[in-house]
Amino acid sequence: MTSGTEKALEGTGRFLxxxxxxxxSVNTFLRKIFPDHWSFLLGEIALxxxxxxxxxxxxxxxFFQPSMSEVVYHGAYTPLRGVRMSEAYASTLNIxxxxxxxxxxxQIHHWAALLFMAAIxxxxxxxxxxxxxxxxREFNWLIGIVLLTLGLLEGLFGYSLPDDxxxxxxxxxxxxxxxxxxxxxxYGSYFLFGGPFPGHDIIPRLYIxxxxxxxALLLALISxxxxxxxxxxxxxxxxxxxxxxxxxxxxxxxxxxxxxxxxFFFIFAVLALLSTFAQINPIWLFGPYNPSGITAGSQxxxxxxxxxxxxxxxxxxxxxxxxxxxxxxxxxxxxxxxxVLFTGAAxxxxxxxxxxxxxxxxxxxxRPRNAPTRTAIGMAAVTFWGVLWLEGAxxxxxxxxxxxxxxxxxxxxxxxxxxxxxxxWVTKRICLGLQRKDAHLLEHGVETGIIRQLPDGGYxxxxxxxxxxxxxxxxxxxxxxxxxxxxxxxxxEVPARGARxxxxxxxxxxxxxxxxxxxxxxxxxxxxxxxxxGAAAAVxxxxxxxxxxxxxxxxxxxxxxxH
Amino acid sequence: MSETHGxxxxxxxxxxxxxxxxxxxxxxxxxxxxxxxxxxxxxxPDTDGEVERWLPAEPSGPPQQAKHAERLVSALFVxxxxxxxxxxxxxxxxxxxxxxxxxxxxxxxxxxxxVAFGALAVGAVxxxxxxMPSVExxxxxxxxxxxxxxxxxxxxxxDEGAEASGFVKRKMVRRTLIAAxxxxxxxxxxxxxxxxxxxxxxxxxxxxRKGMRMLVYGPNTPLRxxxxxxxxxxxxxxxxxxxxxxxxxxxATTIIIKFAPGQLVPNRPGQEGTIMNWxxxxxxxxxxxxxxxxxxxxxxEQTTHHIxxxxxxxxxxxxxxxxxxxxxxxxxLPQLPIGVDAEGFLVAESDYHEPVGPSFWERG
Numbered sequence: 001m002t003s004g005t006e007k008a009l010e011g012t013g014r015f016l017x018x019x020x021x022x023x024x025s026v027n028t029f030l031r032k033i034f035p036d037h038w039s040f041l042l043g044e045i046a047l048x049x050x051x052x053x054x055x056x057x058x059x060x061x062x063f064f065q066p067s068m069s070e071v072v073y074h075g076a077y078t079p080l081r082g083v084r085m086s087e088a089y090a091s092t093l094n095i096x097x098x099x100x101x102x103x104x105x106x107q108i109h110h111w112a113a114l115l116f117m118a119a120i121x122x123x124x125x126x127x128x129x130x131x132x133x134x135x136x137r138e139f140n141w142l143i144g145i146v147l148l149t150l151g152l153l154e155g156l157f158g159y160s161l162p163d164d165x166x167x168x169x170x171x172x173x174x175x176x177x178x179x180x181x182x183x184x185x186x187y188g189s190y191f192l193f194g195g196p197f198p199g200h201d202i203i204p205r206l207y208i209x210x211x212x213x214x215x216a217l218l219l220a221l222i223s224x225x226x227x228x229x230x231x232x233x234x235x236x237x238x239x240x241x242x243x244x245x246x247x248x249x250x251x252x253x254x255x256x257x258x259x260x261x262x263x264f265f266f267i268f269a270v271l272a273l274l275s276t277f278a279q280i281n282p283i284w285l286f287g288p289y290n291p292s293g294i295t296a297g298s299q300x301x302x303x304x305x306x307x308x309x310x311x312x313x314x315x316x317x318x319x320x321x322x323x324x325x326x327x328x329x330x331x332x333x334x335x336x337x338x339x340v341l342f343t344g345a346a347x348x349x350x351x352x353x354x355x356x357x358x359x360x361x362x363x364x365x366x367r368p369r370n371a372p373t374r375t376a377i378g379m380a381a382v383t384f385w386g387v388l389w390l391e392g393a394x395x396x397x398x399x400x401x402x403x404x405x406x407x408x409x410x411x412x413x414x415x416x417x418x419x420x421x422x423x424x425w426v427t428k429r430i431c432l433g434l435q436r437k438d439a440h441l442l443e444h445g446v447e448t449g450i451i452r453q454l455p456d457g458g459y460x461x462x463x464x465x466x467x468x469x470x471x472x473x474x475x476x477x478x479x480x481x482x483x484x485x486x487x488x489x490x491x492x493e494v495p496a497r498g499a500r501x502x503x504x505x506x507x508x509x510x511x512x513x514x515x516x517x518x519x520x521x522x523x524x525x526x527x528x529x530x531x532x533x534g535a536a537a538a539v540x541x542x543x544x545x546x547x548x549x550x551x552x553x554x555x556x557x558x559x560x561x562x563h
Numbered sequence: 564m565s566e567t568h569g570x571x572x573x574x575x576x577x578x579x580x581x582x583x584x585x586x587x588x589x590x591x592x593x594x595x596x597x598x599x600x601x602x603x604x605x606x607x608p609d610t611d612g613e614v615e616r617w618l619p620a621e622p623s624g625p626p627q628q629a630k631h632a633e634r635l636v637s638a639l640f641v642x643x644x645x646x647x648x649x650x651x652x653x654x655x656x657x658x659x660x661x662x663x664x665x666x667x668x669x670x671x672x673x674x675x676x677x678v679a680f681g682a683l684a685v686g687a688v689x690x691x692x693x694x695m696p697s698v699e700x701x702x703x704x705x706x707x708x709x710x711x712x713x714x715x716x717x718x719x720x721x722d723e724g725a726e727a728s729g730f731v732k733r734k735m736v737r738r739t740l741i742a743a744x745x746x747x748x749x750x751x752x753x754x755x756x757x758x759x760x761x762x763x764x765x766x767x768x769x770x771x772r773k774g775m776r777m778l779v780y781g782p783n784t785p786l787r788x789x790x791x792x793x794x795x796x797x798x799x800x801x802x803x804x805x806x807x808x809x810x811x812x813x814x815a816t817t818i819i820i821k822f823a824p825g826q827l828v829p830n831r832p833g834q835e836g837t838i839m840n841w842x843x844x845x846x847x848x849x850x851x852x853x854x855x856x857x858x859x860x861x862x863x864e865q866t867t868h869h870i871x872x873x874x875x876x877x878x879x880x881x882x883x884x885x886x887x888x889x890x891x892x893x894x895x896l897p898q899l900p901i902g903v904d905a906e907g908f909l910v911a912e913s914d915y916h917e918p919v920g921p922s923f924w925e926r927g
Binding site for chain 2: 031032033070076077084096097098099100101102103104107136169172173175176177179180181182183184185186187189190191192193194195196197198199201232233241244245246247248249250251254255258259261262263264265266268269270272273275276277289290291292293294295296297298308311312313314315316317318320323324325327329330333361363394395405406409
């Protein structure tokens with residue numbers, strides 16, 4: 001660095017610090033350690049797509065007219081010339097055909113919205129499956145759920161704005177659902193739409209919610225989300241030297257800054273590429289909205305698919321009693337499935353903490369296999385969501401796969417209950433199986449592929465202990481983990497205080513289910529160093545007719561079945 | 564960043580400019596910890612002539628590799644700059660308007676933008692990986708909970724403030740303040756009242772009246788029963804005079820289907836069917852607005868006489884008064900009484916006899 005530059009920087013630094021006293025805190029920030037793992041990038045995708053949404057969205061507001069006044073189109077797109085349409089639709093056509101770069105910005109905005117929601121979903125799953133929501137991060141988990149909900153609404157309102165036939169159909173469904181809600185539904189619909197559907201108010205109202213209200217809330221909550229992440233320091237994956245008392249990684253400056261900057265550019269590049277070559281929401285093909293018209297195969301954006309599927313899957317239940325209509329066929333699928341998922345997700349950290357009595361701080365993530373019940377519950381929820389999501393496209397699937405439509409709906413009606421149960425069971429077995437594999441590795445070491453002949457003629461395969469890095473990963477929370485003292489686990493004849501009464505028994509059962517795992521016999525028999533001291537484990541296995549050589553090595557399965 | 568860089572580096576800790584914290588660092592950054600490095604070096608680092616380093620200055624790989632990476636990164640950054648200039652050129656040079664021009668413009672702008680960002684991204688990644696020394700540092704975590712002393716101090720502040728404010732002691736002030744907030748919270752809700760009119764009975768009626776002609780949706784022409792060339796056709800009709808009123812169409816849009824004689828199943832006690840008095844010449848009229856959530860039921864299968872809603876696949880039997888045979892809709896599509904006027908055009912005989920469209924609380 002030349003002395004001139006250095007002087008200028010020093011001068012600037014002095015100027016700022018004289019006024020802000022920021023040297024210390026900025027220094028702390030620059031030296032902050034960020035742990036590294038590919039899955040930590042998922043939240044960054046959500047953050048950066050949000051920034052891209054703000055940038056492209058601001059551009060679109062310069063040209064979009066959120067008005068339902070009728071105009072006759074005279075723009076560049078010839079097939080629609082002379083057609084009556086709302087100003088909203090006409091201005092969206094103008095953005096697409098008459099504004100340079102308008103189509104690209106529209107497409108980036110839409111692709112970014114899809115990626116935003118996808119990133120939030122996957123980020124949330126990562127947090128769940130690795131247990132990163134545990135104390136002290138429950139607040140950030142809850143903020144995340146609110147962010148997801150707001151994201152769903154923001155997306156729905158956003159793609160409703162162009163007032164084309166597809167988005168108008170989506171609004172019609174939204175209105176029909178709102179109208180079905182007991183007691184307040186009709187009024188809610190008339191107030192939101194300014195009278196009967198479609199009216200002339202809904203687009204300007206959705207517009208201000210879409211460009212101001214929800215983005216402001218998102219921005220505030222994202223700031224809180226990031227502040228908490230920063231303040232509490234990021235979690236890390238298990239590994240050598242990583243504990244609940246430290247953070248291992250590279251400092252913000254220059255490493256994290258450069259990497260995260262690169263990642264932002266990369267996401268922007270991918271979105272630009274998608275928007276160049278993959279057409280999205282070609283509203284000019286759909287025509288202006290008209291409540292008499294519709295196209296077959298109408299689909300919402302993917303994140304709304306589960307709600308759409310819930311509406312499709314529901315049997316036609318409706319009550320008419322005391323002069324009032326209970327449209328169970330509409331408001332139950334609209335409120336219950338996502339309500340159960342989101343409420344369940346919000347409560348889960350507290351349920352888990354209550355059941356296990358785990359009040360410790362956690363900063364090293366779990367490997368999903370090491371929390372089999374949590375992982376299984378997560379997969380059950382994913383399956384539940386997935387069945388609804390697929391059912392939301394049942395007409396397209398039926399058409400593509402030539403399956404009768406009604407058969408598909410019936411499969412989904414059964415699958416919504418059976419699927420999650422199967423997913424739970426299978427996931428749990430897979431997790432426990434993987435735990436067995438890990439335990440085997442720790443106890444018997446890695447097979448080297450070297451076969452030795454023993455003096456007595458038998459053959460053995462040499463094993464070597466797992467290396468330190470892998471050992472640290474495998475042993476995390478499995479070997480030498482501190483015992484929980486606040487849980488309901490009853491070790492004596494007399495149940496512990498937390499395990500008495502019906503609630504206590506429920507708690508004890510929940511604790512047993514949640515903490516179920518395959519024990520690892522740490523440094524006991526089969527110590528993983530491949531030095532023949534694993535014989536103790538092999539005795540029982542060997543007694544069932546194993547050769548002495550197998551007995552000596554503990555046999556391939558001796559570690560699991562033998563003790 | 565898997566490679567550990569350490570080997571005798573002395574981490575200064577984050578309070579480097581604060582000598583007090585230096586002596587008893589609260590947070591130790593870097594590997595290995597200071598105690599160990601001191602013993603290894605056999606020297607007092609604080610007094611050592613050499614300057615301590617937080618990060619190594621040179622990349623870990625061989626110098627030629629770094630040189631190569633430097634050239635590559637620079638080339639990528641130049642490429643990015645060129646692409647951005649290309650973006651501006653494409654904006655200035657390429658007009659939009661006709662579809663082909665829009666496509667050309669979109670391609671040029673999109674590709675140049677992708678390259679501009681992509682080259683920056685790749686360049687920065689290569690920079691980090693090959694031009695920056697790889698490090699793995701450890702930062703200690705302090706427990707999040709404040710110390711008991713700090714908590715006690717906070718409690719003291721809080722209690723003293725509460726006492727000084729009189730919030731606890733002066734019950735009347737406290738209670739009236741709480742009482743004041745309740746109407747204050749209700750007031751803004753009242754303000755929302757004028758967002759829309761009250762529904763009243765408007766959901767129960769459409770504009771169809773006796774003698775109102777049915778116009779074919781689209782061309783907006785009236786039609787005669789004889790205009791149906793063959794049975795099995797479904798036509799969407801709208802009320803004459805309201806063909807461009809979307810609020811009206813959202814409720815009043817109707818489908819008419821012509822059947823061969825004897826195909827319609829009449830409505831009798833114990834048998835759901837079509838009200839034959841409301842048909843003309845085996846033409847039956849149903850509301851097009853689905854009774855589920857209001858999509859137009861636009862699909863009709865001639866061979867099975869099924870009307871299908873494309874949104875959620877509610878299926879109605881057109882021969883039997885549009886009764887529901889599958890899907891989430893709970894009620895049949897309401898049937899509209901139709902007839903012909905003096906000129907032989909199809910007209911409504913009255914409004915619908917029940918509310919059309921999705922269910923609502925007051926429907927009953």
